[in-house]
Amino acid sequence: MSFVLPGLNALLAFTQGHPAIRVAILDGPADLAHPAFAGASLQYIETQPVDLSGTAARHGTHVASLIFGQPEGPVPGVAPRCTGFLIPIFHQAIDGSLIPCSQLDLARAIRVAIDAGANLISISGGQFGPATSADRYLLDALKDCEDGNVLVVAAAGNEGCECANVPAAIPSVLAVGALSAKGEPMALSNWDPGYCHHGIIAPGESIPGAVPGPDVAEKSGTSFANALVAGVAALLLSLQLQRSGKTDARVVRKALIESASICDPGNALSKRCLAGILNVDGALQKILIESSAEHFPVTSRSQELNPTAVRAASQSDQPSAQGEISMQELEISTAEAVPSESFPPAVIPQCAADTQVIPAGCGCGGSASAAPRLVYVLGQVAYDFGTEARRDSLLQAGLSQPQDGSAVVSFVTEHPEFAPAFIWIVVQDATPIYAIQPVGAYATIGYERLRESLHSQIAEGVDVVSIPGYVAGSVMLFNGQSVPIIAPEIRGMYHWSKAALVQAVTAEVTHDSGALQARQAHIGNFLDRVYYELRNLGSAPHERAINFAATNAHQIDKVFENAIVSSLTLDRIEYERSPLCRPRSDCWDIKLSFFNPSRRFEQAKQVYRFTVDVSDVIPVTVGKVRHWEVYQ
Template sequence: MGKLSIIPGLSELWRLTKGDDRVGVAVVDGRVGAGHPAFAGSGLASVEGVWPSDGATGAKAAHGTSVAGVLFGQHDGPVPGVAPGCRKVSVPAFSDRWARTSQLDLARGIELALDEGVHVINISGGQLASAEEAEDPLARAVRRCKESNVLVVAAAGNDGCFCDHVPAALPSVLAVGALDDEGRPLPSSNWGPGNTRQGILAPGQNIPVPVPGGGVALQTGTSLAAPVVSGVAALLLSLQLRDGREPDPRAIGELLMTTADPCDLGDADACARFLNGKLNITKAVTTVTSNETDVSVAHSQAEPVSPIPETATGRPEQAVPSCDCGCDQAPAAAATVPTAQAALQAPTDPAAAPATTPAAGSAAVTLSSPAPAPVPSPAPAPPPAPTPPPQATSTVTTSSDDPARVPAQRLAYAQGVLGYDFATEARRDSFKQLMAPVEVGGAHVPANPYDPNHMVAHLRENPSESSALIWTLNLDLTPIYAIEPNGGYTVGVYERLVDFLSRQLECDDGANFVDRVSIPGKLPGRTVKLFSGQEVPVVEVELKRGLYGWSVTSLANAVAEAGAAGAKKGNPSADTLRAAVAEFLTRVYYDLRNFGATSRDRALNFAATNAVQARDTLAQALSQGLALQDIDVEKSPFARPDSDCWDVKLRFFDPENSRRAKRVYRFTVDVKDVMPVTVGDIRSWPES
C-alpha cells in the first residue's frame, strides 16, 4: 500500500474533514510513544493510574505506537494518519511488564476508554475463541459499549484459519480483516464465522507506521487494517457533526457494513475469506453527506435486519490456538478452550517476518513486514499548539515517554469476595513452616496454608503475618485487585480483612456471615504478580471507613426490619421489602458486576452498599404494586462545585398492567472522594 492516501476514497474524504476534536477515538493497546515526531502537536492523551508506566520501549509499546500512528499521525509529520483531527486517547492495557494480557485486563481497558467519553474504540488484539467462549467481564464491557452507542472496532486476527477471535467475534463489534495490495484477503487474515457475520476487509499490507527511535517502517496485518476502519468511522462521525447532526457511532458501523463491496474475485475459496466485503469509503461518504439519506435511520431499524446482529446466531467452529507458523488452512482438530488466564495476543501477520525478534516471554510476533528497513524520519515542521480535548478529565494525562511522570490519582470502590495469595512457593512454604499444627480426629497434623480456617487461626495468633499475604478482591473466582493497606491505620485495616475472611467461612444463614465486601481505595498504578502468574492492579486502602462486609440475606433483613419499624399503612410488608432488597443487591453484584474503577461503577457499587437509600426507593415503589425492571447510572445534572455526581436510576413497572406508566426513582451519589456520599433527596416521576 505504501501510503494511506492511495486507499480509494480516503484523499477525497480528507478534503471534507480530517476529524473533529469533539469525536473521541481510543486505542486500547500497548503504551504509545508520544514522543515520536508523528504525534508532534497531536494532543494525544493517555489514561493513567491503573497499570504501571513502563515506558514505550518494548514490543507491545511498539505495537501500540504503530496502531496509534495509523489513526493519529499528523499530516505535517512523517506518518500521516487517517483521523489526525479527532480527540485521541491511549489506553495502555497491553504491557511489556508481563508476557500475556488477560481478557480481564482488556475488559478493564475497554471500560476505562468508555469512561472517557469516546465514540470509537480500536482494539488491535485479542484471543482465539468463539463469542460464546469470551469471558464474562469482556463480554459485559462490550455490551456496555453497545448500550452507550460506542463503536468497537477489533482486528480479526492473523492466524490464517477458519477461526474466531475475541473481541472481534462478539456481537455488536465491527471485526476487520486485512487486504493485500491487490485487493485480495491476506492469507494470514482470519475468516471465522463470527468475523464473517459482522466483519469487513480493509487495506492491511505494507502500511507505513511510526517505530521506536523516531523512524518509519512498513508493516502488515489485521492490526493495521483495524485502525484504518476506526479512523474512517471517526471521520464519518465528524461529517455528521459538521452537518449539525448528533454523531451515531453504531449506525456508522452498520453503514460501513452495508456499503462494503462484495467479493468480485470469481473464486469460491477466495470469496470464503472475504467476510462481508471490503471497505468502500466513497459509498459511505456519499450516504452520510446525502440530503436524502440519514444514516441514523439504519440504526433505528428493527434489530433482525441490522448488519451487526445483537446476538450470535449459531455456535462458530471450535476455536483453536494460534499456530504461529503462517498456516493458511482450516485446522484439523479443535483445542482446549482457553482458561480465565489465557493470553491475549496483539494480532500479527504470521507470514511476515518481524523486524526484530522479541525476547522470550514478551508479546507475540510484531507486525513489521519482511523486507524494508526503517525509513529515517524527516525533521518535523514546528508543531501547532495542541487544542485541549473538551471532554478530557483529570484522569487523562498527556502521553509522555518519561516513565517518571506522576499520573493522576484514580479511585476505586469495588465489591467482591475476599481472598489471599502467596505469590511464590517460598512464601507459601514459609507460612506452612510457621503455622502451628492443627488437631484433626484427635491427631495433630501440619496446618494447610490454603485452608482459610487454618490461615485465620494463624493470623489471629500472629497479626503481623497479615502483611506477608497478598490480599485479593475476587469477582467469583477471578482476582481483580490486590488489596494493600497503607497509611497510619494499616493495622486496623488488616484486622478488618482477617475478620471478613473469618466471617466468609461461617454458615450462610448465620448472623455474622459475610459473602460480599466493599473496598474503597486508590489505584497507585502498580500491579502485583500472583502465584498463578496473573498480574492484578493494586488498590491502596488507607482507612477502615467504607470497608464493609455483609451478606445479601443479613443486609436485606436489616433493611427490611428498619423499613417495617417506620412503616405506614399501605407500605409493603417486611417480607416483601426483604425480597426486593435482596433482588436489588444480587442484581448489582451479578448482573452489573464491575471493576469499581470508573465514576459510574463506583456510584453503582456504593448504592448497593448503602442499601438504606435503595430501601426507601423500593418501599415507595412496592407500595404502588410495582416491580424492579432495571438499574442504570447517568451523569447527574444535580452537582456542586468540584464534585463528580452520578444518578443511580431505578426503573419500575407494573407486572399486572403493561399499559401502566413506568416509574423512575433517582438518587445522586458524589464519588469525588475515596468514600462516596449521597447528595439530596430521592426524586421520582412517571415514564411512558
Template sequence: MSDVPALPGLAELWRQTTGDEQIRIAVIDGPVDRDHPVLAGANLSRLAGVWPEEGFAGAKAAHGTAVASVIFGRHDGEVSGIAPNCSGLSIPAFSDRRSKTSQLEIARGIELAVEAGAHVINISGGQLSPSGEAEDVLAGAVRLCQERNVLLVAAAGNDGCFCVHVPAALPSVLAVGALDDSGHPLPMSNRGPEYRHQGILAPGENILVAAPGGGTARRTGTSLAAPIVSGVAALLLCLQVRSGRAPDPLAVRAALLAGADPCPFEEPDTCLPYLSGVLNIERAVEAVTTSPIESTEPAAQTPPAEEVHATTTPCACTGAAPPPPAVVVSAEEPAPKQQWNPLVYAMGVLGYDFGTEARRDSFKQIMSAVTMDGTAVPANPYDARQLVDHLEAHPSEARTLIWTLNLELTPIYAIEPTGPYAADVYQLLTRLLSGETAGEEHADYIERIAIPGRLTGRTVRLFSGQDLPVIEVEQRRGIYGWEVNRLVQAATSAADTQPGDTDPQAVNRTLREFLTRVYYDLRNLGATSRDRALNFAATNAFQAAHTISSAVAQGMALDTIQVEKSPFCRIDSDCWDVKLRFFDPENSRRAKRIYRFTIDVSDILPVTLGDVRTWSET
C-alpha cells in the same frame, strides 16, 4: 506492498480534513514510543496511573507503536498516518510482562477510554472465543461504548480460521479483517458468521509502520487493518463537526458498513472471508456528507438496565439470577474533564495471595500446626480459616499478604491499606475474611464486600503471574461486608414499618433477587462514575430494604434498575440517579412504581443525596 496514502478515496478525504483535535482516538495496545520522529508533534498522550511504565524493547511496544503510527503518523515523515491531526490517547493494556492480554485488561482499557472522552477506540487484539461470547466485564465495557455512542473498532484476528475473536465478534463492535496486496482477503484473516453484518476488510499486508527507536518496518495482519478503519472513522467524524453537527460515532459505523463494497462472488462460502464487504472511503464520505445515515444502534434504544440501593449497612443476596439486562445511561452525558479518575468503589469477594513460594512457605512454617483426628498436621496457608486464626493471633502478619478483590475467581485489584489507619484496615480485612469462611447459616456470614479506594498507578504480581492494579485504602470508613442474615432481619424490620400486610418472606426473596441481579448481571470494575454509583447503591442496602418493603407490600416485584447522569447536583460534584422500577406480576395494566435517588461519587466514599423520590408510571 500496500501503500496507505494510495487507498482509493483517501487523498480526496485528506483534502477535506486530516483530523480535528476535537475528535479523540484511543489506542488500546502495547506501549507507544511517542518520541519516534513519525509521531513527533502528534497530539498523542499516554494514560498514566493505571499500568506501570515499560520500555520499548519488547514485542508489545513494537505492536503498539506500529498501530499508533498508522493513525497518527505525521504527513511530512516516513509514515503517513490516516488522521494525524486528531487527538490521541495511548492506553498500554498490552504488556510484555505477560504472554497474553486478558479480557479483564481489555475491558479496563475500554472503560478508561470512554471516561477519557474517546470517540473511537482501536483494539488490534483480542481472544478467540468458540461461542462468540465474552466474559462479563468485557461484554459490559463494550455495552458501555454503545450506550455512550463510542465506536469500538477491533481486529478480527490472525488465526486464518472459521473462528471469531472478542471483542471483535460482539454486537455494536466494528470488526476489521485484512486484505492482501492484491485486494483479496488475507488468508490469515479470521472469518465467521458473527462478522457477516459487522465486519469490513481493509488493507493489512506489508503496511509501513514506525518501529520503536526511530526506524520503520513493514507489518502484516488484521492489527494493521484495524487502525486504518479507525483513522477513516475519525476523519468522517471530523466532517460531521465541520458541517456543524455533533459527532455521531455509531452513525459513522453504519455509514462504513453500508458503503462497503460487497463480495464479488455469488457463492456464500466463497464470500465468508469478505465479512460484510471491503472498505470504500468514497461511499462512506458521501453517506456522511450528503445523506447522513442514522445510527442503527443508538444509545437511546438500548433496553433498560439494572442497579441497586442500600445504606451504610451490610448486604446480602442469594438465589438464581434472571436474564441479564442492559444498563441505560444518558446519551447526553458530557465528556469528562480529566483523562483519568483514580477513584474506585468496587464489589467482589475478598481473597489473598502470597506472591512467591518463599512467602507462602514462610506462612506455612510460622502458622501453628492443626489437629485432625487426634493427629497434628502442618498448617495449610491456603485454608482461609486457618489463616484467619493465625492473623487474629498475629495481626502484623496481615501486612505481608497480598489482599485481593475478586470477581468470583478472577482477581481485579490488589488492596493496600496505607496511612495512619492501615492497621485498622488490615484488622477489618481479617474480620471480613473470617466472615467469608463462616457457614451460610452463621449470623456473621459475609457473601461479598465493597471497597472504596484510590488507584496508585502501581501493580503487583500474584503467584499465578497475573499483574494487578493496586488500590490504596486509607481508612475503614466505607468498607462493608454483605452480611446476608443480618440484612434479612433488617429488611423484615423495615417491612414491619410499612402500611399494609407485608409478607416477610416476600421481602426476603425480592431483596435477595435484587442484590443477586446487581452483582451477577451487572458485575463491573467499579472505576467509572456510573459503576461506582451502582455499586454504592447495592452496598447501601438499608435504603433498598425500605424501598423494596414498600413496593412488596403493594404486591409488586422488581422489574428494572437504571442509572442516569443526574440533572440535580452540587457544584463540582459528580451525581448519578439510580432508578428502580417495580411492576405487578399479576396485573400488567397496573401502573409501575418508580423509586429514584441520587448518589454523589465525587469523593472516595460515595454519598446519597436527599430522600428517595417515588411516583407511578403508566
C-alpha cells in the same frame, strides 16, 4: 516504496483530524521517540514501565504510526491531527514472550479509555473462541461504549477460518478483516458469519509502519487493516465535529459499513469480504449528506502513507495458544511493498436470512490510568502471596498452612505486623478483581478490617464486602495475573451477609409474618440482582452508584414496603446520569420499576427513583425517593 489508500486524499482535504477527537489505542507500547511521531499529540495512560525491546512494542509502534504518523515524517498516518492515548495491553515477559491477557484486563483498559474521554477505541487484538466465552465484564464495558457514543474498532482475527474473535465479534463493534495487495480477502483473515453485518475489510498486506528506533518495516495482518479503518473513522468523527459541533459514532460506523464496496459474487472468496471493502469516498459522501452539508464531488486519488524506503521485518511473531491474547498480525519479509492502487468491482456477500450476529468471547489486557481513579467494589476478601519467596518467608515466620484461610487469620491476629506481607485481594466468583493495600496513618486499621472480613466470611457466613478507594498502581499475583491496587478509604470498608442485611432493614416491621417474609424476599431479590446480575468492577460512576445502593438498603426499604402492599414485583434496575445535580458533583439516578405479574396489562408500573452522588470516594444519596406510575 509506497502504500496508497484510495479516497484518503479527498477526506484529508476536509480534515487531517481534529485535536478534540481522542483515539485510544489498546495495543503494545509505542516508541514515541520515533521520527514518525514528531509533533503528534500522543500520550501514555499507563503506570507501568514501558519496554520497547520486544514483539509487543514492535506491534504497538507500527499500529500507532498508521494512525498518528505525521505528514512530514517517514510514515504519514491517516489521522495525524487527532489526539491519541496509548493504553498498552500487550507486555513483554522476561524471556521475551508475550504475557497473556484476560478479558477482564481488556474490560479495564476500555474503562480507562472511556474515563480519559476517548471518542474511538482501536483494538488490534483478540482471542479466538466461542460466543459463550465472552465475559460479562467485557460485554458491560462495550455496552457502555455503545451507550456513551464511543466507537470501538477491532481486528477480526488471523486464524484464517470461518470463526470469530472477540471483541470484534460483539455486534456493537466495527470488525475489520484484511485485504491483500491483489484486492482479495487475505487467507489469514477470519470471516465469521456475524461479521457480515458489522465488519468490513481493508488493506492488510505489506503495510509499512514505524518500528522501535528510527526504522520502518512492513507487516501484514488484520491488526494493520484495523488501524487504517480506525484512522479513517477518526477523520469522519473529526468532520462531523467540524461541521455540526458534535459527533455520532453510530452514524460513522453505519457509513463505513453501508458504503463498503461489494465483492464479486462469482469469486470463491466473496464470503470472506464481510460487509464489503473499505470505501473512503463512499463513507465521506454519507457523512456529508448526514450532516446536511452541500454535496461535494470527491476523487479517488490515493494518499501515500510511506514515500520512503522500507526495511522489512525479518522476524515473525508466534501465534498465541487458545485462551491467551493474540496480536492480530503476521510479519512478513519482503524486498518491496506492493502498492494497493485500486480495488476491483465487488458485490457484498448476501447474508443468510437466519444468520445471527453472535457475541463471541475473548479478551485482551489493560493497564491502570496514571491519574487515580475512584472505585467502589463489592466482592469477597481473599489473599495471595505474589511469589514463592514471599510464601516461603511467611512459612518460616510461623504460618503453618498457607492455603487455609483460618490459619492465615490466626497468624495475622497473633502477628499483625505480618499483615502487609500478604497481598489482600477482592474476588468475585473466585476471580481476583483488585488488590487492597491500606496506606497512611490508619493503615493498621485497614489491615485489621481485612482480617476481620476474612474471618467473618469463614466463621460467620459473611458473603459481601464493600471496598471504596482509589486505584494506585498494580501488582502481579502468584498465578501471573496483574491486578490494580486499591488504596482503600477505611471509613467505607464494611462486610455483611445478605441474610443479616435483609433482617436489619426489616427489623422494625410490625406486619404479620407473611408480610415480613414477603418483604424480606423482595429485598433479598434486589440484593441478589445487584451482586450477581449487575456484577461489575465498581469503577464506572454508574457502577459505583449501583453498588452503593446495595450497601444502603435502608434507603429503599420503604420502596419495597409500598410495592408489596400493591402486590408488585421488581422488574428492572436501571441507571442514568441525573439531569440535575449539585455543583462539582457527579449524580446518577437509580430507578427501580415494579409490576404486578398477574395484572401485567391492567395495573400500572410503579417507578421509584433515588439519586446517588459519586463525586467523592464514598457515594452519598441526595434528596428524597421519587415515585411515579407508568401505564403500558
